[in-house]
Amino acid sequence: MTNRAKNSNRETWLTDIYLIAFLMMVSGLALGMAATQTHYLLINVTFLAVTICLILFTYFWGIITGLLLNLAFMFAQILIVIYVSQTHADTVAWGLLFWMILPLLLSISFYGMTAHLRKLQADNVKLRQDLIERGAFDESTNLRTTVSFIEDTAVFTETNRRFNLPVTTMIIRIRYFQEMRSMISDSQLSELLQLVSETIKDAMRTNDITYLLDRTNPTWGVLLFTNADGAGIAGKRIKDKFDKALLDSDNLATLEVRLMVGVASWDAEKMKNPYDLMNAGIKETEYDV
Structure with a gap:
């Protein structure tokens, strides 16, 4: 102690x-x-x-x-x-x-x-x-950050090695965020980040961990003990919940906001460290159309 x-x-x-x-x-x-x-x-x-x-x-x-x-x-x-x-x-x-x-x-x-x-x-x-x-938590959303994501991914991948459990990350981004940023106020941005964060947490299981990986280009990550198909189902659930929550928000309902979800599973042969898993998930968001 x-x-x-x-x-x-x-x-x-x-x-x-x-x-x-x-x-x-x-x-x-x-x-x-x-x-x-x-x-x-x-x-x-x-x-x-x-x-x-x-x-x-x-x-x-x-x-x-x-x-x-x-x-x-x-x-x-x-x-x-x-x-x-x-x-x-x-x-x-x-x-x-x-x-x-x-x-x-x-x-x-x-x-x-x-x-x-x-x-x-x-x-x-x-x-x-x-x-x-120390960068373990984001102050505004109360989510874990990239520091925690890297540390936790190491634990998840070790569990994968020992017990052969599938480990998958799901990366969530806001489509066309850079173009949108100039058209929204700081208060709307703060509310949007909070809304996405709450939607992801509500849509996930209690043992799935949610992270805010980047605030500049808002990027969220989730670590899951599941395969790519299971993560894909969870990603669709997040999108549906977010679309509904966006319409219920008085301050954001007029905005055209869409989420992009990328899913990547841990591959011990191709991936060497947690950054490889995170970058693979980010890369997959580009193919979510």
């Missing part, structure tokens, strides 16, 4: 522990309020409002500020308890003792839970940025 995975696992456990502790403190507070007599209702409600404020101050201003405010609240409670003890029975002071410690514990547990949760979120953002920086 990598250090990042270990840290993420640790932060998850700490978040859960603080959450459980916070819920236990809330339960203890509820029991304490229920156990005190009815004529202490005003004090309980007042202290509850102060406790909520202390939790919020701790969350927004930090743990040090929260601790100082909780200590000030404890001191104020001591003065209140002394006053109440002088005007009521001695049992009054004992009935309010739970307010001395629970607000502090609630503030600490809530702050701990949210602090570790923020660390988890920051780790997730950093991980996503790292993946994007």
Whole structure:
């Protein structure tokens, strides 16, 4: 397990522990309020409002500020308890003792839970940025890129060698894209890329992986454990789904957009590396008329 995975696992456990502790403190507070007599209702409600404020101050201003405010609240409670003890029975002071410690514990547990949760979120953002920086994922479509395609193709071809499973790539391009580009806006282009990407993903099986290989001349790729005929059927399904989705799009319905699909199967005798498979699929799109 990598250090990042270990840290993420640790932060998850700490978040859960603080959450459980916070819920236990809330339960203890509820029991304490229920156990005190009815004529202490005003004090309980007042202290509850102060406790909520202390939790919020701790969350927004930090743990040090929260601790100082909780200590000030404890001191104020001591003065209140002394006053109440002088005007009521001695049992009054004992009935309010739970307010001395629970607000502090609630503030600490809530702050701990949210602090570790923020660390988890920051780790997730950093991980996503790292993946994007390394070229593994396209940021706008959330599809894998050429880097991933090459790496995954190596795995697929090794599976082909060991188990004799057919490996095929399907390459999808937009017909006459270069001529079309000057006639569409950037927002339409972004929506078009998203529409094609979503159509391909929806049309494929869950174990078929979709990639965005090129944004300049939009090119998508799919790796499949099937033969050329099976990939051809999937390609026709993608075209049909895209034609329907295009008509349903208010911003793109007026455009004449057609997809080209090229299918190439892995041939260990003729192909030496993943680029050969990808280029063969790209070459096949030229014959899709």
